[in-house]
Amino acid sequence: MTQNSHYDVIVVGLGALGAATLYQLSQRGARVLGIDQFAPPHDQGSSHGDSRITRLAIGEGDEYVPFVQRSHAIWRELEARTGTPLMSTTGGLVLAPRDRVAEHHGKADFVRRTIASAERFGIAHEVLDAAGIRARFPQFHLQGDEIGYHERDAGFVRPEAAIGAQLAVARASGAQTRTGERVQSVEPVGNGDTVRVRTETASFTADRVVIAAGAWLPEFLGRQARTDWQANFSVHRQVMHWFDTGSAAADFSPGRFPIFIWMFGDGQEDYMYGFPSSDPTQPALKVATEQYVSATTPDTIDRSVSPEETAAMYRDRVAGRFPQIGGRALKARACMYTVTPDRRFVIDALDGLPHVLIASACSGHGFKHSAGLGEAIADQVLGRAMSHGLDLRPFARQRLLKEKETA
Ligand SMILES: Cc1cc2nc3c(=O)[nH]c(=O)nc-3n(C[C@H](O)[C@H](O)[C@H](O)COP(=O)(O)OP(=O)(O)OC[C@H]3O[C@@H](n4cnc5c(N)ncnc54)[C@H](O)[C@@H]3O)c2cc1C
Known part of the structure; x- marks a missing residue:
């Protein structure tokens, strides 16, 4: 020793x-x-997995806001020091059905809490209705009843x-x-x-x-x-999927498409989040959801992702919401959330x-x-x-x- x-x-x-x-x-x-x-x-x-969402208004609680603000400053300092790109400011959209937000319903209430956080901390943002979202981001196929929070300085970190x-x-x-x-x-x-x-x-x-x-x-x-x-x-397996943007690559590039968090139902898992392409050599819409039903451990987790999992992600969440995206997956990766009760x-x-x-x-x-x-x-x-x-x-x-x- x-x-x-x-x-x-x-x-x-x-x-x-x-x-x-x-x-x-x-x-x-x-x-x-x-x-x-x-x-x-x-x-x-x-x-x-290439990218993580970052946003300044934190619907999870005010106590987090100084940390993300400081993180952005530190990453920019590190970029200048190392010459390595770490963070892309793409804008970010958090959206849910308006009635669910108004009723403080389940996960959709996150939109209301995010708007409130932005207002308290003076974070630049706009609140958009479905027409406003469509006008700016026609890539999203909306029901027409959505409300969206748009944050200019949100994006992703590598x-x-x-x-x-x-x-x-x-x-x-x-x-x-x-x-x-x-x-x-x-x-x-x-x-x-x-x-x-x-x-x-x-x-x-x-x-x-x-x-x-x-x-x-x-x-x-x-x-x-x-x-x-x-x-x-507790530890929970999560899966990230990258779908080929094909001929729509430009529409899903960082200048044109925001990071997004989209709540569409009442359940904890009735939601997905996603990213613009982070790799111009393999343009993709990266999307993921969350599951808290089955727990795992780092030693027993299945780190492979089956074609059936990716097909289900496309069928249940992506297909009806991003009509330009076909079902061809470029890659998929499993990852772990470590979760506390609150x-x-x-x-x-x-x-x-x-x-x-x-x-x-x-x-x-x-x-x-x-x-x-x-x-x-x-x-x-x-x-x-x-x-x-x-x-x-x-x-x-x-x-x-x-x-x-x-x-
Ligand atoms: C799919 C997915 C999507 C996510 N999306 C987002 C997002 O969009 N935005 C966001 O803010 N967050 C996101 N997160 C959460 C975020 O990525 C995590 O909170 C964060 O990466 C956790 O970092 P960590 O340092 O705790 O763990 P890790 O980065 O996993 O580091 C733990 C390290 O400890 C080492 N280690 C463990 N035990 C030992 C030991 N006994 N001896 C020596 N080394 C040890 C491991 O090897 C490992 O390197 C996401 C997470 C996942 C899984």
């Missing part, structure tokens, strides 16, 4: 959140080590490139990384002011440890005998191990906030004040315990 080395901070997991945290720590002069079981960016976790850029700059700034190495345990040393991190082959100590293990978090918590924490998370993040110290911070930007909406979260986490573990209105307190785990008590 490798001899022990000591760090200010060890970051376990170098995906969206871990790479952002490592990058921010490296910019603050901390002696830092990042460890990942794979070699990020990779396609085994939650941060692959997850693999964003992770890669943050890791590259972190390494160039002195951060050490170990990849292909799985962390087995974290444990206090002595009176608990130091934490030991063990992998299969090495052991290190640090003043602080950040666990950003994504979908592997439940299993990690189980190994740490934290079954109470483990019970707060669909919000958990960023909190482990009780009894106050120097170990669990960081889960989970529940399917974390990427857009990840760069800002990395900044806040770096400041928190270094004992510095947070800036830019960032505040991690809303993500304390305590709320889940309260909900359990009152359930």
